[in-house]
Amino acid sequence: MKRLLIGVLALVAMMGVARAETLRILMETVPDTEQVKSLLSEFKAATGYDVEIEAISYIDMHTKLVPQLIAPTGAYDIIIVDFYWVAEFTKAGWLLPLDEFAQRDGVDLGRYVPKVMATTGQVDGVTYMLPFYNYVMGLVYRKDLLEDPAEQAAFKEKYGIELGVPKTWDEFKKQMEFFTRDTDGDGQNDFFGTVTQAQRGDCIMMQSSNFLYGNGGRYYDENWNPLLNTPEAVQGLADFADATLKYSAPGSEGFCFDEATAVMTQGKAYSIITFNNLYATINNPETSAAGGKVGITGVPGGGLMGSWGWGIPKSSPNKDGAWAFINWVESFDIAKRRAIMGNAMTQTALFTDVDVVAARPEAPSLEPLVAEANAFPVFTYTVEFVEAVGREFNLAASGQKDPKEAAEAAQEAFADLLRKDGLIE
Amino acid sequence: MGGAVRWRGLLAHGVAALFCAAILLPLLWLVRVALTDKLTAYKLPPEWVTPRLHNFVEIFTDYPFLTYFINSVVVAAGSTAVALPLAAMMAYAFARYDTGGLPLRLFVLSSQMLPPVILVLPLFALFLWAQLLNTWFALIIAHLTISLPFLSWLLVAFFQGDVRLLEQAARIDGATRFQAFLKVTLPVTAPGLLSAGLLAFILSWNEFLFVLILSGPQTNTLPVGLSAFQTQRGVELALLSAATLVAIAPVFVLLPFMRRYLIKGLSLGALK
Numbered sequence: 001m002k003r004l005l006i007g008v009l010a011l012v013a014m015m016g017v018a019r020a021e022t023l024r025i026l027m028e029t030v031p032d033t034e035q036v037k038s039l040l041s042e043f044k045a046a047t048g049y050d051v052e053i054e055a056i057s058y059i060d061m062h063t064k065l066v067p068q069l070i071a072p073t074g075a076y077d078i079i080i081v082d083f084y085w086v087a088e089f090t091k092a093g094w095l096l097p098l099d100e101f102a103q104r105d106g107v108d109l110g111r112y113v114p115k116v117m118a119t120t121g122q123v124d125g126v127t128y129m130l131p132f133y134n135y136v137m138g139l140v141y142r143k144d145l146l147e148d149p150a151e152q153a154a155f156k157e158k159y160g161i162e163l164g165v166p167k168t169w170d171e172f173k174k175q176m177e178f179f180t181r182d183t184d185g186d187g188q189n190d191f192f193g194t195v196t197q198a199q200r201g202d203c204i205m206m207q208s209s210n211f212l213y214g215n216g217g218r219y220y221d222e223n224w225n226p227l228l229n230t231p232e233a234v235q236g237l238a239d240f241a242d243a244t245l246k247y248s249a250p251g252s253e254g255f256c257f258d259e260a261t262a263v264m265t266q267g268k269a270y271s272i273i274t275f276n277n278l279y280a281t282i283n284n285p286e287t288s289a290a291g292g293k294v295g296i297t298g299v300p301g302g303g304l305m306g307s308w309g310w311g312i313p314k315s316s317p318n319k320d321g322a323w324a325f326i327n328w329v330e331s332f333d334i335a336k337r338r339a340i341m342g343n344a345m346t347q348t349a350l351f352t353d354v355d356v357v358a359a360r361p362e363a364p365s366l367e368p369l370v371a372e373a374n375a376f377p378v379f380t381y382t383v384e385f386v387e388a389v390g391r392e393f394n395l396a397a398s399g400q401k402d403p404k405e406a407a408e409a410a411q412e413a414f415a416d417l418l419r420k421d422g423l424i425e
Numbered sequence: 426m427g428g429a430v431r432w433r434g435l436l437a438h439g440v441a442a443l444f445c446a447a448i449l450l451p452l453l454w455l456v457r458v459a460l461t462d463k464l465t466a467y468k469l470p471p472e473w474v475t476p477r478l479h480n481f482v483e484i485f486t487d488y489p490f491l492t493y494f495i496n497s498v499v500v501a502a503g504s505t506a507v508a509l510p511l512a513a514m515m516a517y518a519f520a521r522y523d524t525g526g527l528p529l530r531l532f533v534l535s536s537q538m539l540p541p542v543i544l545v546l547p548l549f550a551l552f553l554w555a556q557l558l559n560t561w562f563a564l565i566i567a568h569l570t571i572s573l574p575f576l577s578w579l580l581v582a583f584f585q586g587d588v589r590l591l592e593q594a595a596r597i598d599g600a601t602r603f604q605a606f607l608k609v610t611l612p613v614t615a616p617g618l619l620s621a622g623l624l625a626f627i628l629s630w631n632e633f634l635f636v637l638i639l640s641g642p643q644t645n646t647l648p649v650g651l652s653a654f655q656t657q658r659g660v661e662l663a664l665l666s667a668a669t670l671v672a673i674a675p676v677f678v679l680l681p682f683m684r685r686y687l688i689k690g691l692s693l694g695a696l697k
């Protein structure tokens with residue numbers, strides 16, 4: 001019996017040691033995760049740590065994370081944090097400040113694109129995360145159509161301006177209208193100027209933000225006063241409603257990223273405002289009828305900023321090991337190799353690195369997208385904001401409510417949440 | 426007259442065909458997408474290409490679907506094996522002795538009325554404390570919180586039926602209460618028990634939230650594995666369809682048994 005007890009204790013001790021040598025990370029099922037996985041053997045060789053990555057879908061991540069973050073000691077040493085969750089996680093005190101680690105190891109935090117660092121890096125001057133990848137929204141367009149002389153001539157004749165990569169919002173609006181057409185003569189449009197995703201919640205909020213910025217609107221001012229009923233914001237919503245009802249595929253009122261991307265990859269639309277990291281999917285001939293025919297540029301007025309960051313939860317069982325991993329995975333060499341594999345970069349120098357550009361010629365054109373992107377409201381009630389405002393925007397985009405009325409209702413809902421959070425009186 | 430009957434028959438068959446189509450067409454669509462490639466998967470109207478099995482190969486080579494499958498089998502079979510005898514005893518006690526009266530029965534049912542997320546957080550804390558997170562044991566216990574109340578309520582009806590008369594006859598013939606339960610009640614209610622067991626298996630097989638919160642890479646089951654195909658960069662539709670077909674395959678294997686025993690279970694009664 002005594003021997004059995006000693007044996008069990010020894011086994012438990014061994015399990016404890018084995019656990020300490022393995023770092024666990026919760027990540028999302030995206031190519032960026034696969035890129036990290038492919039390099040893990042090098043981290044093991046350099047540090048002796050095994051790394052176990054658990055990849056799940058985005059919609060399940062928050063549900064799975066929160067119990068782990070509340071626990072005194074959770075199962076994950078490292079987590080990745082979407083910008084949506086930054087205010088919630090930092091306000092709740094779930095993330096470990098990383099400044100001491102960074103100073104100790106001489107990590108230059110200035111290497112990141114400032115707007116990305118402001119989104120998923122620092123909060124009130126404290127570094128809680130190192131940016132992992134961005135998902136700034138850009139304008140993906142059919143360059144074969146822009147280069148077609150017949151299209152160029154027809155566009156010039158109709159609008160009196162040259163057809164080219166749109167530099168202004170007004171130019172883009174004209175292009176949406178121009179390319180929406182009935183190609184088979186059955187009286188129904190079957191090729192569309194753009195594809196919108198107007199499903200309530202996250203889907204509509206992400207994409208319609210670009211229409212707000214395109215018209216010069218903003219969500220809030222420097223004092224957090226909401227600006228959703230300004231003339232620019234109302235025009236942005238009206239443009240989004242027009243795009244959904246007139247220039248996008250039928251059913252766009254219920255589309256999210258997947259359905260919208262599918263219209264583009266089936267070669268049935270001229271353009272889509274979407275995450276820049278979807279460009280590779282749309283431009284891949286193996287997965288897209290538009291493969292090899294598209295280009296990407298910034299949304300006139302600046303696209304929506306989105307990014308993920310590496311963080312260490314306070315409940316991490318091995319904080320030193322966690323930092324060793326983050327420091328390694330974000331080191332320039334590893335970040336560069338991930339960038340060559342297709343990672344949506346966050347470090348400024350990578351966009352123009354010779355090796356990265358050789359592998360990804362579009363890299364330099366992505367830098368201004370990221371540098372000029374606009375922030376989404378990130379506060380304690382971001383999730384509620386997305387639901388409440390997204391509902392109003394959807395009503396406008398589906399023609400059930402006048403854009404002005406919807407904008408007023410959205411303004412009121414936003415103001416209520418800001419008051420609840422103590423950001424305005 | 427004959428014509429009217431024939432028309433009525435045709436109409437009935439037409440309605441039945443419509444219902445069958447509503448159920449079968451999504452499944453046929455799933456088969457089509459599972460056998461196609463990523464580009465064709467989304468095409469509308471659908472394009473027919475030479476069927477390929479590469480999606481089925483990919484889910485087992487590039488994703489740990491075999492692990493998910495084994496985990497699902499172990500957890501569903503384990504929780505059913507524990508739940509069924511316990512639920513049978515509980516239901517028998519309710520049916521014969523009215524143990525705890527209506528309040529206890531309602532109390533047992535009340536756990537089914539709670540949103541699952543209310544149950545999963547305390548379970549998470551308990552398993553964290555006991556260092557049982559990411560184990561089959563934790564998932565089996567967690568699934569018992571769903572299947573045990575459900576099965577015990579389901580089985581009460583079986584024990585309250587005509588089997589009571591058979592049991593009394595056995596007692597008159599000299600059987601003890603336990604002998605009567607073992608040799609008369611259980612065999613007579615076996616179809617009901619089996620159909621309840623099959624339902625418990627399917628409940629556990631499809632359960633998502635508890636597995637999401639309480640499991641890890643080694644113990645994830647099929648529903649969590651399936652959800653991973655829904656990524657922020659789009660749904661991997663072709664792979665998801667192939668994986669879904671694999672996930673529902675056991676239900677098709679169990680279906681013939683289930684149909685036979687469900688019918689027997691529902692028409693239970695030895696005294697005709």
